[in-house]
Amino acid sequence: xxxxxxxxxxxxxxxxxxxxxxxxxxxxxxxxxxxxxxxxxxxxxxxxxxxxxxxxxxxxxxxxxxxxxxxxxxxxxxxxxxxxxxxxxxxxxxxxxxxxxxxxxxxxxxxxxxxxxxxxxxxxxxxxxxxxxxxxxxxxxxxxxxxxxxxxxxxxxxxxxxxxxxxxxxxxxxxxxxxxxxxxxxxxxxxxxxxxxxxxxxxxxxxxxxxxxxxxxxxxxxxxxxxxxxxxxxxxxxxxxxxxxxxxxxxxxxxxxxxxxxxxxxxxxxxxxxxxxxxxxxx
Amino acid sequence: xxxxxxxxxxxxxxxxxxxxxxxxxxxxxxxxxxxxxxxxxxxxxxxxxxxxxxxxxxxxxxxxxxxxxxxxxxxxxxxxxxxxxxxxxxxxxxxxxxxxxxxxxxxxxxxxxxxxxxxxxxxxxxxxxxxxxxxxxxxxxxxxxxxxxxxxxxxxxxxxxxxxxxxxxxxxxxxxxxxxxxxxxxxxxxxxxxxxxxxxxxxxxxxxxxxxx
Numbered sequence: 083x084x085x086x087x088x089x090x091x092x093x094x095x096x097x098x099x100x101x102x103x104x105x106x107x108x109x110x111x112x113x114x115x116x117x118x119x120x121x122x123x124x125x126x127x128x129x130x131x132x133x134x135x136x137x138x139x140x141x142x143x144x145x146x147x148x149x150x151x152x153x154x155x156x157x158x159x160x161x162x163x164x165x166x167x168x169x170x171x172x173x174x175x176x177x178x179x180x181x182x183x184x185x186x187x188x189x190x191x192x193x194x195x196x197x198x199x200x201x202x203x204x205x206x207x208x209x210x211x212x213x214x215x216x217x218x219x220x221x222x223x224x225x226x227x228x229x230x231x232x233x234x235x236x237x238x239x240x241x242x243x244x245x246x247x248x249x250x251x252x253x254x255x256x257x258x259x260x261x262x263x264x265x266x267x268x269x270x271x272x273x274x275x276x277x278x279x280x281x282x283x284x285x286x287x288x289x290x291x292x293x294x295x296x297x298x299x300x301x302x303x304x305x306x307x308x309x310x311x312x313x314x315x316x317x318x319x320x321x322x323x324x325x326x327x328x329x330x331x332x333x334x335x336x337x338x339x340x341x342x343x344x345x346x347x348x349x350x351x352x353x354x355x356x357x358x359x360x361x362x363x364x365x
Numbered sequence: 366x367x368x369x370x371x372x373x374x375x376x377x378x379x380x381x382x383x384x385x386x387x388x389x390x391x392x393x394x395x396x397x398x399x400x401x402x403x404x405x406x407x408x409x410x411x412x413x414x415x416x417x418x419x420x421x422x423x424x425x426x427x428x429x430x431x432x433x434x435x436x437x438x439x440x441x442x443x444x445x446x447x448x449x450x451x452x453x454x455x456x457x458x459x460x461x462x463x464x465x466x467x468x469x470x471x472x473x474x475x476x477x478x479x480x481x482x483x484x485x486x487x488x489x490x491x492x493x494x495x496x497x498x499x500x501x502x503x504x505x506x507x508x509x510x511x512x513x514x515x516x517x518x519x520x521x522x523x524x525x526x527x528x529x530x531x532x533x534x535x536x537x538x539x540x541x542x543x544x545x546x547x548x549x550x551x552x553x554x555x556x557x558x559x560x561x562x563x564x565x566x567x568x569x570x571x572x573x574x575x576x577x578x
Contacts, residue, residue, distance in 0.1 A: 166482060191487070198484035209479035213497045222493065223483045268479075275483055 118177075119144040119279060119310050120165060125174035126185075127160050134160040135171070136334035144278075147311045149321035149342075152331035153357055158314040159283050161331065165312065166201040166281060167194060179278050199227060202272030206284040208264040210256040216243065216267045217252040220274050227275055235274075242270040246300050262293030266300055273304075280304065282313040318361055322346055330354040369536055369546050373553060376532035379446070380557065383518045383526060386450045388511055391457020398462035403469060413462070420459035425520045428452050433524045449521035457514060464506045468499035501572045508565035512558045529553050 118141035127135040135157040142148055150158045163169040165176060171185040179200040183189060210219050217239050224235035243249045246266035256264050265285055272280060282301070286294035298320050305311055305324050315321060321328050321342060328345040330338035330353075338345050338354045349355045401413035420428075433448040443451070472495055480490035522531035533550040537543065 168478060168482060195484045195486060198482055201482075203479075203482040205475055205479065205482075207473070207475050209473070209475035211476065211479070211494055213501070223485060226486070226489050226493070227484045271483070 116143055117180075118142055119179060120312070121177040122161075122165070123175045123177075125161070125164055125171045125176065127157070127164055127169050127171050133334055134169075135164065137174070138334075138336055139174075140329075140336065142279075142310065142312065144310055145308045146326045147305045147309075147313065147324050148327045148329060149325035150312065150314045150329045150331060151316065151318065151321060151357075152329075152337075152354075156331040157334040158331050162281050162283055162312060162314050165279070166198055166203060168203075195227075199275055200277055201279045201281055202275060202277035203281045204265070204268050204272055204283065204285045206287050208256070208261070208268045208288070210264050210268055210271070212256050215253050215255055216248065216259065219256070219267055220271045223271065224274050238274060239270075242274055243267075245273075245303075246270045247296075260293055261289045262296045265289065265293075265297045269297070269300055269304075279310045279312065282311065282315070284314050284316065286315070286317060316361075318346070318358075330357065332357070366545065369540070370549055372536045373529055373532045373546065373549050376527055376529035377553060377557070379521075379526055379528040379531075380515070380518055380554075383446070383449050383453065383521050383528060384511070384515045387453035387457050387518065388514055390450065390454025391459075391461045392507075394454070394458035395461030395465055398458055399465040399469070402462060402466055417459040417462055420456050421463075423456075425453060425456055425517055426523055428456060429520060429524055445521065445525040448524060449518070449526050453514065453518060453521070457510070460510055461503075461507060464503050464510065465499060467506070468501075468503035469495065471502045472498045504565060504569055504572065508561060511561055511565075515558055515561070516554055 120140070120142040122138060122140040125135055125138045125140075126133065138157075138161060140161075150162065152158055160169055164171050165178060167176070167183065167189070173185045175182060175184045177183070178197055181193070181197055181200075183193075183197070210216075211222075214222065217236065220242055221232070221235035221239040224230045224238060225232060228235075230238070240249065240252070243252050246269055248263060248266055248270070251259060251263060251267075256267070259267065269285075285301070286297050289297065294317070298317065301311070301313070301320070302324055313321070313325070325342055327340065328338070328342050329336050330345065330349070330351075332353045337351045338349055345354075346358065349358060398413050398417060401409040402417070404410055404413075423431075429448060429452045432452045433443060433445060436443070476494055476498065477490055480494045485494070518528065519530035522528050522534065525531070527535075529550050533546040536546045540546075
């Protein structure tokens with residue numbers, strides 16, 4: 083099992099980073115038989131006495147794009163952040179790429195770092211390192227986390243920058259880039275580690291609409307290439323277009339789960355009907 | 366006047382030595398202090414806080430007397446210079462630890478989170494991501510501290526380090542008083558502080574250009 087995993091991640095590393103899959107927007111049907119790449123079982127996350135995520139279980143198949151929507155304070159980000167254990171659940175278990183973590187059990191630092199390597203995270207506030215150029219932001223983690231040489235890391239970085247259409251900005255510091263450009267660098271940086279799952283935490287919420295579009299375009303390409311993506315978002319149109327599956331969360335629980343067509347058109351719970359009505363009213 | 370100046374100038378190397386060595390000790394020892402202060406362990410935090418509060422709570426002159434006449438004559442033998450450097454170095458460690466701490470607070474928590482999410486080790490995240498940003502924030506207050514340390518190093522003269530102040534006192538007494546030695550001492554201290562200010566501004570400007578957010 084371990085050997086297989088190593089092989090797969092190495093194959094992933096050597097794969098050319100340019101977009102190969104056709105970007106025709108067609109969604110592949112997902113195979114339910116395969117073992118889920120992310121499996122959450124009865125996850126509970128608490129902040130002090132507040133229960134942010136309340137007993138959520140979730141299976142996500144490889145290659146799926148899952149959008150998580152819902153009002154603020156619903157626990158969307160917290161749920162996402164418990165997948166790479168930025169938040170530690172107080173009970174339940176998570177399984178990512180075959181590694182299982184039980185709440186409360188001690189976890190070796192090494193194992194945690196491996197978990198983070200198999201997941202890439204993109205934050206609402208970009209979190210680029212302000213003291214490094216765009217290129218260095220992407221190449222440094224490859225050197226330190228993957229153990230690549232500076233030359234190899236730089237070569238892969240240039241491919242990644244081309245992929246997010248920012249080759250011209252390689253030498254710019256984050257402060258010299260627009261929000262949309264910063265977020266695209268952040269996506270490239272997350273991809274540089276060769277993750278099998280990408281976690282997006284409201285990637286466009288800090289951007290004005292036009293800049294949001296260029297970020298969404300990169301995410302669409304990524305989805306078309308078959309990347310497994312879990313996206314916390316308020317962009318309902320993006321979710322409807324790109325996601326295989328939409329989850330609606332409220333008060334720490336998943337209250338709706340299904341393909342966009344059914345979730346958006348026929349939401350079952352009154353709470354989610356209310357939420358979608360509010361979104362439509364704003365548009 | 367020239368004779369006075371000549372006497373005072375012999376004190377300059379001592380003032381520079383006490384100040385720079387004490388600052389260097391403080392800059393280095395401040396690091397473990399601030400890391401303990403930010404540790405998850407309650408015990409380490411308490412220890413660090415106690416050390417910092419004690420070192421900052423004792424007037425340097427009292428602290429030097431304790432070191433020199435107390436510890437310095439019993440446990441280990443310390444000459445006035447060593448006692449001054451160690452004493453002021455420890456006090457500096459406490460102040461610089463607090464300056465580093467405010468630097469850590471100024472760095473957005475998302476920076477550590479991003480490093481963690483990328484799978485970077487904790488030492489890597491600290492050394493490559495956080496420390497450079499902390500330093501950027503810490504340099505102006507650390508320079509302010511260095512200038513005040515330059516002046517406060519005069520306390521070393523009370524236990525017999527022949528720095529600028531020591532020479533000024535000595536000369537005033539032997540030459541029958543007068544303000545001249547002290548005026549000259551004041552000028553020397555100001556002249557010494559100017560390059561520090563100048564250096565810090567240029568370092569700050571260079572960092573600001575690169576790290577501005």
